[in-house]
Amino acid sequence: MNRLLVFVGLMACAGAAFGETWVRCGSVIDVDAGERLGAHTVVIVDGKVSELQSGHPEWAEDVERVDLSSLTCLPGLMDMHTHITSESSPSAYIERFTLDEADVALRGAQYARRTLEAGFTTVRDLGDSFNASVALRDAIEDGRVPGPRIFTAAKSLATTGGHADPTNAWRQDLAGDPGPREGVLNGVAEARQAVRQRYKDGADLIKITATGGVLSVARSGDNAQFTDEELTAVIETAADYGMHVAAHTHGSEGMKRAVAAGIHSIEHGTYMTDEIMTMMIERGTWYVPTISAGKFVAEKAEEEGYYPPVVADKARRIGPVIQQTFERAHAAGVRIAFGTDCGVCPHGSNAAEFGYMVEVGMSPADALRTATINAAELLGQEEVLGRLQSGYAADLIAVDGNPLEDVSVLNDVRFVMRDGQVFVDRSVEG
Structure with a gap:
């Protein structure tokens, strides 16, 4: 049939x-x-x-x-790291200037349907534009469009020039000086304001880019980008509003700062050291590996024109490391929840992550737990999901x-x- x-x-x-x-x-x-x-x-x-x-x-x-x-x-199944309103493509960088809010929202509805069809009934969205994932979450909850249950961070937070600064590499007259409303902060006061703005926008949690990243048009993919004081201000303010904080991290210094400050989850965690693993175990910090994204960007970096050269260089270096880090973290006993970064990799391909986890030593039973009971605990939904x-x-x-x-x-x-x-x-x- x-x-x-x-x-x-x-x-x-x-x-x-x-x-x-x-x-x-x-x-x-x-x-x-x-x-x-x-x-x-x-x-x-x-x-x-x-x-x-x-x-x-x-x-x-x-x-x-x-x-x-x-x-x-x-x-x-539950995926704790998605970007449900966007998807990687060679045209993604120019589309920042050509897509309106309605375009992003309608594409998000398509991606949400694809995700649900793949068996993922709950997702965490860790960064959007135009607050499209907030509207999509509400539309799904109200029964107006099909899709998974969504817990969203809305616009992720960055420092000026950081991984989630939406104006990286723009010419000066277009870039302007984005601030907390746009998810860009500098200093303690702006950190608190940016969190409160996300609360006002309807976010369920906060996502910060504690280090550089692969897909941003910026030189470093792993440098620390938040001070200790900024991290503490974000985490404390989020707690006031009943929200957890997830941290995008590749480099070890920014990752260590985030864990020490009390971050709820480390995303990607590429250059995680043994010291950081010990810290995470002691504090109960969650790790969301996203092996799928690492494999995807490394593959596409070899495709001429798919990424700008500065992005392709970072993808070749960082992408292949994530699965190795996952193998070490799992062996060490770090708490792991399932996440793919779909949106970087294609929506609907989420289940491929299971194979990558099992490939380096996790049992199928443990892999399933990461996408069910572990993910529910990360969300604070362990009594209902x-x-x-x-x-x-x-x-x-x-x-x-x-x-x-x-x-x-x-x-x-x-x-x-x-x-x-x-x-x-x-x-x-x-």
């Missing part, structure tokens, strides 16, 4: 015509135990898992019936095969449900 997309808000949504939905699963993945259980029936009421029944009892009357008895069911258990959101996907033996099956998701509503049903091929 062809792919069936059932859009939120339409009367055909699964569960819309009935108060209760039963999903028969051929097997179920217990992500906590790392085990594949036998046949179960997931009972869903009002968008939440009501109970998990062993086996396949006779269908009750007046329930919506979903038969996945030939497939393996598991919780919806990341498991197929009573009281949790009815986020359920299904695959053909056993992901605990072969994570590549996660690249071909046959069924996607979010909050009890069906978005993809390819449970019967033909």
Whole structure:
């Protein structure tokens, strides 16, 4: 049967015509135990898992019936580092001057749909433009467009000339002097103002670029770009508003400063030292590796004209290191949550990250935990997301095969449900 997309808000949504939905699963993945259980029936009421029944009892009357008895069911996957309203391309740099807010928002809706179809029912967005991810989050929540549940940082924060300064390499009359409203800060007062502006804009969390980066048109990809005082001001102010702070980092000095200041998560972490790993373990700091982005930029750096020369040089040097760092951090016991940086790499390719993790020593069970229970804990949503258990959101996907033996099956998701509503049903091929 062809792919069936059932859009939120339409009367055909699964569960819309009935108060209760039963999903028969051929097997179920217990992500906590790392085990594949036998046949179960997931009972869903009002968008939440009501109970998990062993086996396949006779269908009750007046329930919506979903038969996945030939497939393996598991919780919806979660990607903790995306840029849901943009995507890398050779034209991306010029599009900063040609795309309007509406263009960015409409593209974001396309990318969100692609992400959901890939089985990712929750994402963290770590940097947008025009606050497009805030509007997209709200539209998805209201049922106006299909997509994953979004937790967004809106515009990421930088210092002048830093990785997320939106005017890097612009000519002087265009660049101007962006400030906290545009996500550029210098000093403690502006750091606090920039956080408060994100709160006003509707962000769920804060993202800072604590070091240089690959895709910005700036010389350094790894220099420290925030002072200790600025980091402390951002983190303390965010805490006042109930928000965590994620830090983009490649270089060790900026990374060390961020961890010492109490950062919630380190993103990329390319040149993470043993000392920093020890600090992160002691403080419980999360690590979101984004191996997929590292591989993608290194590959595209060899494609003539894909990136400006200054970007290609950084991509060749930094991109290949991330998987090696992940291998070391996992062996050391650093807390890891799943993240891809999709938007740098193509949206919908998120599940490739599982293969990269397993390739260097992480077990499939642990890899699945990074994208379910670990990601939920990072978000502070561990009581409602990341498991197929009573009281949790009815986020359920299904695959053909056993992901605990072969994570590549996660690249071909046959069924996607979010909050009890069906978005993809390819449970019967033909």
